[in-house]
Amino acid sequence: MTPSSPIASWPPRDSTAFPRIGRLPAYVFAQVNAEKRERIEAGEDVIDLGMGNPDLQTPEHIVQELMDHVRDGKHHRYSASRGIYGLRDAITEHYAGRYGVELDAETETVVTIGAKEGLSHLMLAMLERGDTVLVPSPAYPIHSYSVIFAGGQVRNLPLVSDDEGHLAGDALLAAVEEAATSGWPRPKVLLLSFPNNPTTTVATLEFMEQAVEVCRRQEILLIHDFAYADFGFDFEPPSILQVPGAKEIAVEFFSMSKSYCMPGWRVGFCVGNPAMVQALTKIKSYLDYGIFQPIQIAAAHALRAEQACVSDTREVYRSRRDALCAGLARNGWPITPPQATMFAWAPLPEPFVGMSSMDFARHLLREAGVVVSPGIGFGPDGEGHVRFALIESEDRLLEATDRIGEVLSRGR
Ligand SMILES: Cc1ncc(COP(=O)(O)O)c(C=O)c1O
Numbered sequence: 001m002t003p004s005s006p007i008a009s010w011p012p013r014d015s016t017a018f019p020r021i022g023r024l025p026a027y028v029f030a031q032v033n034a035e036k037r038e039r040i041e042a043g044e045d046v047i048d049l050g051m052g053n054p055d056l057q058t059p060e061h062i063v064q065e066l067m068d069h070v071r072d073g074k075h076h077r078y079s080a081s082r083g084i085y086g087l088r089d090a091i092t093e094h095y096a097g098r099y100g101v102e103l104d105a106e107t108e109t110v111v112t113i114g115a116k117e118g119l120s121h122l123m124l125a126m127l128e129r130g131d132t133v134l135v136p137s138p139a140y141p142i143h144s145y146s147v148i149f150a151g152g153q154v155r156n157l158p159l160v161s162d163d164e165g166h167l168a169g170d171a172l173l174a175a176v177e178e179a180a181t182s183g184w185p186r187p188k189v190l191l192l193s194f195p196n197n198p199t200t201t202v203a204t205l206e207f208m209e210q211a212v213e214v215c216r217r218q219e220i221l222l223i224h225d226f227a228y229a230d231f232g233f234d235f236e237p238p239s240i241l242q243v244p245g246a247k248e249i250a251v252e253f254f255s256m257s258k259s260y261c262m263p264g265w266r267v268g269f270c271v272g273n274p275a276m277v278q279a280l281t282k283i284k285s286y287l288d289y290g291i292f293q294p295i296q297i298a299a300a301h302a303l304r305a306e307q308a309c310v311s312d313t314r315e316v317y318r319s320r321r322d323a324l325c326a327g328l329a330r331n332g333w334p335i336t337p338p339q340a341t342m343f344a345w346a347p348l349p350e351p352f353v354g355m356s357s358m359d360f361a362r363h364l365l366r367e368a369g370v371v372v373s374p375g376i377g378f379g380p381d382g383e384g385h386v387r388f389a390l391i392e393s394e395d396r397l398l399e400a401t402d403r404i405g406e407v408l409s410r411g412r
């Protein structure tokens with residue numbers, strides 16, 4: 001290696017030789033995924049409750065809208081990276097109708113290639129090396145990775161909830177205040193996400209109001225990832241933009257993946273604070289040419305059409321949640337039913353308390369043929385838990401819980 005060599009070893013032996021990639025923590029799900037693939041290839045019947053990849057088909061009227069436009073050559077050109085006006089306009093209608101929030105389609109909305117892409121590029125647009133982002137933990141992995149990619153620093157705050165899954169909001173906001181007033185550098189951004197993946201924790205509008213107030217006072221920008229906006233089982237999850245004045249400091253991400261069963265289509269959007277929306281719009285204008293236009297047209301149709309498909313999907317997840325919880329309880333692993341999302345978050349059961357979540361997940365895979373996500377994959381605060389994704393039918397979930405029950409009864 002010469003002193004001027006830009007990377008630590010020459011020639012590079014693997015991707016970790018590149019500093020931006022090298023800074024990333026190990027991708028812990030890779031281990032379980034590799035073992036899962038081996039077992040499936042060996043012909044085993046594996047019940048996969050690992051990744052939150054919705055199994056339900058996109059509703060027919062959305063697919064039909066795509067079909068109606070897909071053959072039209074004018075849609076085969078590059079589209080607009082910030083999204084076509086028709087979709088941005090549909091987004092403003094959706095927010096006005098659903099949350100009573102007025103948005104300007106030109107300056108306060110940008111379409112993204114899924115929430116994940118948008119979140120990552122927003123961090124890249126906003127952060128300078130060393131900027132600190134506050135992330136409640138356990139966290140959906142991209143909430144941390146996006147900051148690291150952008151050269152920023154993650155400061156985790158404990159995400160604590162009560163026995164019923166309500167956020168301990170005062171404790172979280174006290175930790176935000178603490179981070180803002182002690183320590184250096186001062187945090188630039190707070191990243192919230194409720195209903196939460198992986199913990200399923202839910203937050204109230206009152207909490208959102210307090211969060212906006214604290215962030216405004218401490219001059220912290222706020223990002224709210226609202227991927228599970230439509231998955232509150234007996235309550236309506238609040239949008240951060242419902243808080244009066246939130247737009248001055250906050251943006252919200254929405255994903256079409258879950259609500260409209262469109263994970264493979266890659267559509268989401270970011271709305272709210274014009275400076276943050278414009279930052280994301282600008283960086284995207286350098287990096288992409290927009291989503292295939294018929295997909296954007298179909299996404300606009302999804303937002304404008306009858307919304308029964310969304311509640312139907314939520315009811316499927318509710319029934320699956322009930323099946324999973326009943327099955328686990330019957331098999332000696334009672335858990336609190338989640339109030340929202342398409343997941344269940346469970347402390348390790350007796351007699352496995354104390355085992356690492358990774359070892360427990362691998363044990364379940366080997367002994368029961370059931371894949372769950374080890375809590376450690378969501379950061380050190382996730383240790384001692386596993387996450388079930390409700391992406392199999394009720395019958396399969398019950399089969400999974402019976403198999404798990406046999407493993408529990410065999411003991412460690
Ligand atoms: C909290 C959260 N945000 C974002 C995403 C990804 O959304 P999208 O498919 O729109 O990129 C997920 C998917 O699991 C998620 O759980």
